[in-house]
Amino acid sequence: MKVVIIGASFAGVAAALEVRNKHLDAEIILLEKKSALGYIPNGLHLYWEKRIDNLESAYFITKEELENQNIHCNLKSSVEKIDTVKKEVHYLCDEQEETITYDKLIIATGSSQLSQKISGSDGEHVLKYKGRYEAEAAIEKVESSESVTIIGGGQVGVEAADLLNKQQKQVTLIESMDYVLFKYFDKDMIQPLQKKMLADGINLRLQQTVSSIEETDNQQVRIQLKKETVKSDAVVLGVNVRPDLHFLDEHVQLHMDQTIAVDRYMRTSAEDVFAVGDCIQLNFGEESEMVYIPLVNNAVRSGIVAAANLNQPKVPFKGSLRTIGTSAFGYYIASTGMTEAESLFTNQTIKTSRQEMCLTSLPDASTVMMKWIYDADSHILLGAQMLSNANILEKINTLALAIQTKQTLEDLQQKDYFFHPSFSPMISTTNFVPWQEMRDDVNEN
Amino acid sequence: MKIEHFLEKNEIREVTIFKQLILNGGRLSYMDMLDYLKVAKASLDNDLDSISARIGSLSEQVNIYYDGQTISLKMDDDYSLQQIYHLYLSQSVKVKLINFLFKYQEFSIMQLTEELAISDSSLFRKIKELNSYLKEFGIKIRNGQLHGEELQIRYFYFQFYNYIENKEVFTDLHSDKQITQAVQAVENFLKVTIEPENRQRLAIWMIISKNRVNCKDKKYQHLHKQMQTYLEDPLYQKIRIMVLRYFSRYSIEVDEEEAMLHFAFLLAFSILTEHEFHEYTLMRDRRAPIASLDTYIVETIIIHYKFRRLPYMLERDMFYHLSHIHTKLYFFKGDIEVYEYEEMLAKEKQFTGRNLVSFAHTLLTTTTDKFMIIEDKENSLLKMELLKYISLLAIVTFKMTTIVQIGIDLKMETIYTETLNQMLMLNMRHINGIKVETYQPDKEYDLILTNERPSQKVQYGDAKVYVLSEILSSFDLKNIQSIIQELNS
Numbered sequence: 001m002k003v004v005i006i007g008a009s010f011a012g013v014a015a016a017l018e019v020r021n022k023h024l025d026a027e028i029i030l031l032e033k034k035s036a037l038g039y040i041p042n043g044l045h046l047y048w049e050k051r052i053d054n055l056e057s058a059y060f061i062t063k064e065e066l067e068n069q070n071i072h073c074n075l076k077s078s079v080e081k082i083d084t085v086k087k088e089v090h091y092l093c094d095e096q097e098e099t100i101t102y103d104k105l106i107i108a109t110g111s112s113q114l115s116q117k118i119s120g121s122d123g124e125h126v127l128k129y130k131g132r133y134e135a136e137a138a139i140e141k142v143e144s145s146e147s148v149t150i151i152g153g154g155q156v157g158v159e160a161a162d163l164l165n166k167q168q169k170q171v172t173l174i175e176s177m178d179y180v181l182f183k184y185f186d187k188d189m190i191q192p193l194q195k196k197m198l199a200d201g202i203n204l205r206l207q208q209t210v211s212s213i214e215e216t217d218n219q220q221v222r223i224q225l226k227k228e229t230v231k232s233d234a235v236v237l238g239v240n241v242r243p244d245l246h247f248l249d250e251h252v253q254l255h256m257d258q259t260i261a262v263d264r265y266m267r268t269s270a271e272d273v274f275a276v277g278d279c280i281q282l283n284f285g286e287e288s289e290m291v292y293i294p295l296v297n298n299a300v301r302s303g304i305v306a307a308a309n310l311n312q313p314k315v316p317f318k319g320s321l322r323t324i325g326t327s328a329f330g331y332y333i334a335s336t337g338m339t340e341a342e343s344l345f346t347n348q349t350i351k352t353s354r355q356e357m358c359l360t361s362l363p364d365a366s367t368v369m370m371k372w373i374y375d376a377d378s379h380i381l382l383g384a385q386m387l388s389n390a391n392i393l394e395k396i397n398t399l400a401l402a403i404q405t406k407q408t409l410e411d412l413q414q415k416d417y418f419f420h421p422s423f424s425p426m427i428s429t430t431n432f433v434p435w436q437e438m439r440d441d442v443n444e445n
Numbered sequence: 446m447k448i449e450h451f452l453e454k455n456e457i458r459e460v461t462i463f464k465q466l467i468l469n470g471g472r473l474s475y476m477d478m479l480d481y482l483k484v485a486k487a488s489l490d491n492d493l494d495s496i497s498a499r500i501g502s503l504s505e506q507v508n509i510y511y512d513g514q515t516i517s518l519k520m521d522d523d524y525s526l527q528q529i530y531h532l533y534l535s536q537s538v539k540v541k542l543i544n545f546l547f548k549y550q551e552f553s554i555m556q557l558t559e560e561l562a563i564s565d566s567s568l569f570r571k572i573k574e575l576n577s578y579l580k581e582f583g584i585k586i587r588n589g590q591l592h593g594e595e596l597q598i599r600y601f602y603f604q605f606y607n608y609i610e611n612k613e614v615f616t617d618l619h620s621d622k623q624i625t626q627a628v629q630a631v632e633n634f635l636k637v638t639i640e641p642e643n644r645q646r647l648a649i650w651m652i653i654s655k656n657r658v659n660c661k662d663k664k665y666q667h668l669h670k671q672m673q674t675y676l677e678d679p680l681y682q683k684i685r686i687m688v689l690r691y692f693s694r695y696s697i698e699v700d701e702e703e704a705m706l707h708f709a710f711l712l713a714f715s716i717l718t719e720h721e722f723h724e725y726t727l728m729r730d731r732r733a734p735i736a737s738l739d740t741y742i743v744e745t746i747i748i749h750y751k752f753r754r755l756p757y758m759l760e761r762d763m764f765y766h767l768s769h770i771h772t773k774l775y776f777f778k779g780d781i782e783v784y785e786y787e788e789m790l791a792k793e794k795q796f797t798g799r800n801l802v803s804f805a806h807t808l809l810t811t812t813t814d815k816f817m818i819i820e821d822k823e824n825s826l827l828k829m830e831l832l833k834y835i836s837l838l839a840i841v842t843f844k845m846t847t848i849v850q851i852g853i854d855l856k857m858e859t860i861y862t863e864t865l866n867q868m869l870m871l872n873m874r875h876i877n878g879i880k881v882e883t884y885q886p887d888k889e890y891d892l893i894l895t896n897e898r899p900s901q902k903v904q905y906g907d908a909k910v911y912v913l914s915e916i917l918s919s920f921d922l923k924n925i926q927s928i929i930q931e932l933n934s
Contacts (some may be wrong), residue, residue, distance in 0.1 A: 075698075090453075111696075114698075115698060116661075116698055117700060175691055176701075177686065177689055177690070177693075178686065183693055184695070207685075209701045239698070240693065240696070240698065242696050242698065243696060255695075256623070256655055256658070256659065256695070256697070257659075257695035257696040257697040258659065258696065259695075259696045281695070281696075282531075289622065289626075291694045291695070292694060292696040293696045312690075341690065342690070344630055344633035344687075345626055345630050345633070345690075345691070345694075346626075347629060396757075
């Protein structure tokens with residue numbers, strides 16, 4: 001069996017490794033348009049955080065490691081067209097037109113930061129850093145800049161604002177919604193972080209959309225908002241990512257948002273063609289609702305699922321809860337599942353509860369603010385958000401598993417946990433605590 | 446634009462035959478039909494043949510018979526003229542063309558001639574004809590695409606799928622989870638309840654919006670200009686948040702203007718109930734163009750009719766309806782004439798009187814002046830909105846008419862009084878704004894009809910007294926009518 005995988009980022013690599021795991025005799029070819037593979041998309045943040053000395057260390061896998069697994073890696077191979085009837089992939093390699101046939105094709109082309117609405121956003125003065133070389137250019141530009149404007153207050157934008165602020169840059173952050181990180185957090189939960197951003201001197205411009213970015217004569221950048229302009233030395237594009245799928249043929253059906261339509265086995269509408277990672281919509285939780293959630297966790301898991309279903313549909317994708325965790329401006333924040341604001345898109349009646357819990361049994365214990373979102377009737381947990389000064393990030397995975405396995409609040413009260421006064425409070429923070437005296441905040445509704 | 450514009454000449458004639466039969470109690474002589482249509486015999490014969498062929502499969506529900514002299518129509522109780530229209534429209538090439546355009550958004554001449562099985566030249570002719578009607582919407586078909594302001598394109602499709610196409614089939618075909626969710630989201634985000642009929646209209650709008658959202662190079666110039674005073678509007682702000690959040694869940698970079706399109710639609714097409722609209726009026730900026738015109742027109746009506754005080758709910762109702770008229774005129778251009786303008790106008794004139802129609806014209810001119818709209822007689826939107834002004838004025842005058850209480854007090858033998866009382870009441874039934882009954886001494890009346898001059902006038906209190914000369918004479922009835930009119934004003 002000849003398996004061709006387009007794209008060698010997390011989704012493509014995970015798929016390749018799992019195909020190898022499942023099919024020892026399969027011929028596996030990875031086509032990657034860049035000259036290297038395995039770069040971690042937010043390597044730049046690791047560098048700015050001084051977690052790594054240079055971008056060379058920001059790789060999760062190398063070509064050699066893959067080739068040791070007998071996975072062929074064709075780098076600098078940019079796919080131009082696929083023919084799902086003849087089962088061919090046409091690509092350019094060093095400006096040479098090449099054609100490769102396949103038995104199974106996995107599309108894992110990922111996504112990039114693009115904006116078709118902001119004129120000038122594809123210019124050189126606009127920094128993007130999903131790729132290694134873009135990141136290197138960004139390092140250089142930012143070092144020589146005093147002021148930086150970030151467009152988009154999502155995870156990338158907020159992290160970048162914090163890291164650039166620590167480098168004494170004057171940071172302006174522009175967000176179209178009325179608060180930052182709105183996809184993952186409800187407004188009430190993110191307020192402490194947003195206040196800290198303002199206190200740290202971030203020029204936060206909410207409910208603003210950018211219409212254009214222009215370079216001025218004195219090497220500055222002028223960013224046009226609705227009624228005003230912002231000038232800075234550099235601009236970082238932190239808007240939503242989008243896939244580029246120009247090479248598909250008409251047999252591969254797309255969703256309204258131009259992502260590839262796949263079933264729960266990652267099969268597209270074309271026979272023997274699968275799609276994974278950032279170019280598809282995923283089930284949000286167990287529901288039949290399809291949402292675009294471009295996260296590495298989904299890329300890896302969908303890659304593995306596609307590999308498991310190459311010959312027969314065996315393993316359905318369990319869905320994504322859009323679990324994230326990060327730290328910025330002195331806070332650790334994490335979220336999984338549905339937010340209260342987002343529940344307005346469903347028919348489900350939800351209830352929420354907010355609690356401030358101690359993290360240990362010691363007198364100087366740090367606290368975590370938790371928000372629980374659950375079904376009003378069944379009490380099944382649907383979403384959770386956390387914010388703390390201490391690193392509580394790993395706890396979100398427990399709650400993600402609780403949602404995935406449909407635990408109720410009552411089930412969570414019974415969840416087994418270890419007790420040690422130095423490391424835990426009387427009741428584990430992820431065991432829902434109904435007692436008034438154990439928490440600062442009462443039920444919201 | 447009229448519904449007929451989607452049909453060919455002979456098809457219009459065929460539909461007219463149905464219409465004439467309906468207007469004439471289902472039967473019309475062949476000669477009268479010829480006269481009405483002003484066509485040659487051969488052509489009417491052709492039309493009748495063509496009708497038979499077209500409704501062949503429906504012979505159980507609808508049929509036209511011609512016995513050599515009379516043409517007659519038989520139609521099932523649950524079948525109506527509207528379905529006949531839909532039958533013709535569903536086979537119309539122009540309707541198919543618009544459907545194709547909606548589905549694919551772009552076409553090549555070859556694609557379309559193949560799909561519609563017509564020649565290049567007739568395709569060009571159809572496009573040319575359609576463009577002449579689309580002109581009032583400010584849109585046109587060019588290079589296989591619909592060009593124009595995005596709001597106008599969506600509005601045209603909305604009218605098209607509401608009135609030209611079968612909306613049930615359209616919604617069934619396109620409604621999916623995303624659409625139901627979008628409609629639900631409007632209710633949840635705006636904290637409103639949408640009535641079932643409005644829910645369907647909103648669903649049609651959402652289907653169109655979903656279809657259009659990915660189109661490239663959308664134009665918003667007029668919308669932008671009109672929205673300048675509404676950017677801080679509380680309803681717009683809520684819609685904006687809803688739209689941004691909705692699209693953040695997809696790989697779509699949505700235009701800021703997407704929210705503006707929904708704002709204009711929700712306010713112009715009475716999606717909100719009166720109660721919810723009222724809540725909005727309490728928060729909206731009263732100096733913004735639509736709100737200030739609403740107030741101005743309400744005041745103009747009050748002054749015109751010299752109303753001292755309007756009932757609170759009637760005033761709210763006026764604001765509700767006026768705001769829809771004004772929002773539509775403020776944001777939109779063109780319309781499909783769903784109601785026959787001339788016929789409706791004639792009916793309304795009959796019912797409401799000439800004065801009301803001319804006052805409605807004055808109101809429309811005020812609006813077009815304030816909004817700087819060119820008053821073009823062919824503009825269907827202006828015609829349709831004029832009908833709405835007339836209806837609103839009719840509602841207001843109807844509700845504000847004081848009921849004149851009339852007591853009949855005939856001094857005769859009982860056997861005659863009862864019969865004559867009844868006959869008098871029957872004769873006066875067509876007069877608006879009166880309540881007639883046999884005189885009861887303990888009640889108060891505005892007018893007393895009697896046949897003998899009262900000996901003591903005080904007997905009837907403040908009521909005006911009319912002494913009938915000859916009961917049921919036209920002379921008396923005419924006098925009574927003018928007294929009622931006087932009492933009413």
